[in-house]
Amino acid sequence: MSHTIDITKYVALRHEIHKHPELKYEETQTAHLVAITLRDLGYEVTQGVGKTGVIGLLDTGRPGPCIAFRSDMDALPIHELNALPYKSTVDGKMHACGHDGHTASLLCAAEALMQNKAHYKGKIKLIFQPAEEGGAGAKAMIDDGVLENPHVDMIFGYHNRPGFEQGYVFAKPGSAMGGDTSIEIIIKGKGGHAAMPHLARDPIAAAAMFINNVQAAVARQLSPLASGVVTVSSIQAGSRKGINVIPNDCSLTLSIRSDSLATRDLLVAAAEDALKAACLTGACDYEFNLLLDIPALINDAQATDTALNAFKQHMPNQLIEKIDYMPTLGAEDFSFYLQKIPGCYFFIGNGLNTAYLHNPHYDFNDALIPLAKDCYLSLAASLLS
Numbered sequence: 612m613s614h615t616i617d618i619t620k621y622v623a624l625r626h627e628i629h630k631h632p633e634l635k636y637e638e639t640q641t642a643h644l645v646a647i648t649l650r651d652l653g654y655e656v657t658q659g660v661g662k663t664g665v666i667g668l669l670d671t672g673r674p675g676p677c678i679a680f681r682s683d684m685d686a687l688p689i690h691e692l693n694a695l696p697y698k699s700t701v702d703g704k705m706h707a708c709g710h711d712g713h714t715a716s717l718l719c720a721a722e723a724l725m726q727n728k729a730h731y732k733g734k735i736k737l738i739f740q741p742a743e744e745g746g747a748g749a750k751a752m753i754d755d756g757v758l759e760n761p762h763v764d765m766i767f768g769y770h771n772r773p774g775f776e777q778g779y780v781f782a783k784p785g786s787a788m789g790g791d792t793s794i795e796i797i798i799k800g801k802g803g804h805a806a807m808p809h810l811a812r813d814p815i816a817a818a819a820m821f822i823n824n825v826q827a828a829v830a831r832q833l834s835p836l837a838s839g840v841v842t843v844s845s846i847q848a849g850s851r852k853g854i855n856v857i858p859n860d861c862s863l864t865l866s867i868r869s870d871s872l873a874t875r876d877l878l879v880a881a882a883e884d885a886l887k888a889a890c891l892t893g894a895c896d897y898e899f900n901l902l903l904d905i906p907a908l909i910n911d912a913q914a915t916d917t918a919l920n921a922f923k924q925h926m927p928n929q930l931i932e933k934i935d936y937m938p939t940l941g942a943e944d945f946s947f948y949l950q951k952i953p954g955c956y957f958f959i960g961n962g963l964n965t966a967y968l969h970n971p972h973y974d975f976n977d978a979l980i981p982l983a984k985d986c987y988l989s990l991a992a993s994l995l996s
């Protein structure tokens with residue numbers, strides 16, 4: 612694992628990316644920066660994968676497995692409230708999830724991996740994906756063939772986690788993060804006079820019944836030992852000016868979070884049943900449309916052990932733990948890769964007192980750059996030596 616890396620170069624690069632945040636599928640400048648950095652290091656670079664994604668390939672020329680390391684590149688539509696010298700220069704856009712740091716740390720690892728090329732066999736594929744934040748960028752890259760030519764045997768990636776000690780590395784085998792299913796509902800009634808509901812079909816009354824009944828699905832149909840939640844995140848109908856009007860329709864959005872595909876299927880079916888029942892009572896029709904479906908993130912048990920053992924062997928001074936609880940029902944589209952091939956998505960503590968993810972005061976902790984680099988190097992040393 613010997614290498615000489617100037618970490619300050621990658622801290623500066625992180626700050627540069629932080630200054631110029633780009634939203635999902637618009638990461639052209641970030642992708643350009645990633646591509647030129649990888650090319651300078653000697654990687655074979657492919658751009659425009661999954662729209663704005665970048666792949667860097669290191670081929671040792673010796674037979675062996677192909678392992679992939681993945682970072683995300685997109686920022687969020689949040690206005691930054693930090694007073695940092697490298698604060699976002701774009702109003703309303705900010706790297707509030709640390710994808711700037713994930714990108715910088717994988718580029719830092721890229722340099723170290725290239726320096727160690729002579730010690731490895733097989734191939735290393737570095738994946739810089741777009742649109743992790745609700746854009747299913749991982750799926751877009753898979754659809755564009757990121758896991759083939761050469762075929763990837765195992766994949767790894769990490770997310771920083773505020774609220775955990777800086778540098779604490781942890782992973783959970785099996786269900787590790789939630790599934791995120793977004794649904795749009797339109798309840799179609801029949802507009803009419805507020806004083807003559809019997810001549811209309813009131814979609815707001817049906818929506819109210821649905822909202823109450825859908826929570827019963829979580830309370831009475833889901834096992835208390837499973838984790839899932841249904842949130843009605845928006846509702847729109849009528850207008851404040853039409854106080855004496857029953858509107859034609861009512862639209863709602865649902866965010867369903869789940870710890871497994873079975874929980875997701877149960878809650879989606881239960882939500883549609885509750886809607887059907889409410890619409891039957893209210894004599895309304897409905898549409899039930901799936902907008903986005905990020906599956907629950909299921910780590911491969913063996914790949915998780917492989918990763919944690921590699922970290923323990925090569926980073927003896929670090930606090931490294933296998934956990935047995937799901938730290939969040941938040942979603943992460945790394946799950947799409949794990950549906951195709953084995954791998955492990957692990958976490959690194961961003962510090963106990965740093966602002967939480969997606970908060971306007973959040974900032975990635977630069978101390979994680981060399982640490983994440985060492986995690987990736989440990990994996991390469993264990994799997995490709």
Ligand SMILES: [Zn+2]
Binds near residue numbers: 708968969
């Ligand atoms: Zn995020």
Ligand SMILES: [Zn+2]
Binds near residue numbers: 770
């Ligand atoms: Zn994130």
